[in-house]
Amino acid sequence: MRPDLSACLPLLGETRHAGGAHAATGEANYSGACQTPAREGQGAARHLPRPGSRRLALHPHRDREHRPHRAFRRRQIRATHERRRHRPRHRDGPRRRPSRGEPRRMSGFFKKLFTRGSSREDPAPPPAPEAEIPPPATEIVSSPDPEPAPPAPDLVPVAPEHVALQPEPEPEVAPQQRGGWFGRLTEGLAKSSRSLTGSITSIFTKRKLDAATLGELEDALIQADLGVATTARIISAVSAGRYDKEIEPEEVKAILAGEVAKVLKPVEVPFSFGTQKPFVILVVGVNGAGKTTTIGKLGAIATREGHSVMLAACDTFRAAAIEQLTVWGKRIGAKVISRPTGADAAGLAFDAMxxxxxxxxxxxxxxxxxxxxxxxxLMAELDKVVRVIKKQDETAPHAVLLVLDATTGQNAISQADVFTRVAGVTGLIMTKLDGTARGGILVAIAERFKLPIHAIGVGEQIEDLQPFDADAFSRAIAGLAE
Known part of the structure; x- marks a missing residue:
């Protein structure tokens, strides 16, 4: 049988001390917050708490200091903190922020940098045996290496292919030997010729000869450093009888070569050694023109002809020049007279004479x-050297060779002017024609000074310095075949 709830309600209510001091606030709050809808027939039970449940009651007059659980929590946090401070460090544990007073842990690059050689890195030895493990792990001793042996026969057909490639460079050397000096000259003047003939081709391709084309041709000739007088003669020769007519570029090139040859032919004077003993040759020029190298090449030519040769290193300002001339002396079997760097050049010339x-x-x-x-x-010092030489032999120096660098362009004209007045230049040697597009400067110098041109150089080898040939030079600079 179900008990009668109405009979039990007064008993439960009394056990809770409903008339106590706390009933006015606590029970009212609890009953208002915890009410739940009642089932039909059980309306009186919804105002009563469940038996055995903890009743939540607030005490408005209780302070924070009277709450014992807060003091207990503070003690618990302090104890936990002390345990963490004294907890041992583990290398493999998770990263954590060190406590106050605890040394910071280093890792990565800084760990290796600051702990190198220290006794704290005792655990470092374990990696060593790990490194030793790979050597014994050479169990990949591929004893069945005979397998690469089969590819060996595959390489056999490759060998003939390389052998077949070797003859290919040979034909490249052959043309240079067949062409001789003109081939080397054409190759050396390629920059000058390519620049000039390229302009001529672009100007006279399917165009009539008129004032505009003549103006463009004049600009191209001036830029090639052929000189104003030579340019005027070429323009006059091209326009004669051809004005307002089409003209082929090859015809213009032929006219160019002919006019250049007319200027250079009178100054084509091959160099020859005189009969005086000693035959004194003074070589002058600006820095880097190639004087020392030219002396070595001329000395090699003289020894081939059976002459005894002596070299005087009067360039006492540059130690490298003395060493370079000494090397040339050993190469051609000539005696070299030299003094320490900074010695008097005129005194050295006197001793050499x-x-x-x-x-x-x-x-x-x-x-x-x-x-x-x-x-x-410096030019006065050169004049002094000439005067000292004449004290030993009034007819000396028997030849004064001015070495000009073709890469200097129009500056070579002023060099020829000054050295001719100071040292009495008797002949020219033009070098480094292979390194510039201004090879036409030789034509301008010949037109102005009428100085003999003995030789030209188009390379560093001894055979690259050859006697000057006006016809060959003219055809090479105009881009025509021999």
Whole structure:
């Protein structure tokens, strides 16, 4: 039988001390917050708490200091903190922020940098045996290496292919041997020829000869450093009888070669060694023109002809020039007269003259220091060298060769002017024609000074310095075949 709830309600209510001091606030709050809808027939039970449940009651007059659980929590946090401070460090544990007073852990690059060689890195030895493990792991001893042996026969057919490639460079060398000096000259003047003939081709391709085309041709000739006088003659020759008519580029090139040859032919004078003993050759020029190298090449030609040669290193300002001339002397079997760096050049020239006279040497080459034509003191020193030589032999120097660098362009004209007045230049040698597109400067110098042109150089080898040939030079610079 179900008990009668109405009979039990008064008993439960009394056990809770409903008339106590706390009933006014606690029970009212609890009953208002915890009411739930009642089932039909059980309306009186919804105002009563469940038996055995904890009743939540608030005490408004209780302070924070009277709450014992807060003090307990503070003690618990302090104890936990102390345990963490004294907890041992584990290398493999998770990263954590160190406590106050605890040394910071280093890792990565800084760990290796600051702990190198220290005793704290005792665990470092374990990696060593790990590194030793790979050597024994050479169990990949591929004893069945005979397998690569089969590919060996596959390489056999590759060998003939390489052998077949070797003959290919041979035909490249052959044309140079067949062409001889003109082939080397054409190759050396390729930059000058390509620039000039390219302009001519672009100007006269399917165009009539008129004032505009003549103006463009004049600009191209001036830019090639052929000189104003030579350019005017070429323009006149091209326009004669061809004005307002079409003209082929090859015809213009032929006219160019002919006019250049007319200028250069009178100054084509191959160099020859005189009969005087010693035959004194003074070589002058600016810095870097190639004086020392030219002396070595001329000395090699002289020794081939059976002459005894002596070299005087009067370029005492540059130690490298003395060493370079010494190397050339050993190469061609010539005696070299030199002094320490900074010695008097005129005194060295005097001693060399006396040594050559005493030893009856056939040819004496005197190398001088490179000097700019606008330096009055250096040019005065060169004049002193000439005067000292004449004290030993009034007819000396028997040849004064001016070495000009083709890459200097129009500046070579002023060099020729000054050195001719100071040293009495008797002939020209143009070098480095293979390194510039201004090879036409030789034509302008010949037109103005009428100085003999003995040789030209288009390379560094001894055979690259050859006697000057006006016809070959003219055809090479115009881009015509031999």
């Amino acid at each position: 006396k040594e050559a006279q005493d030893s009856r040497t056939d040819i004496l080459f005197i190398d001088t220091a490179g000097r700019l034509q606008n330096k009055a003191n």
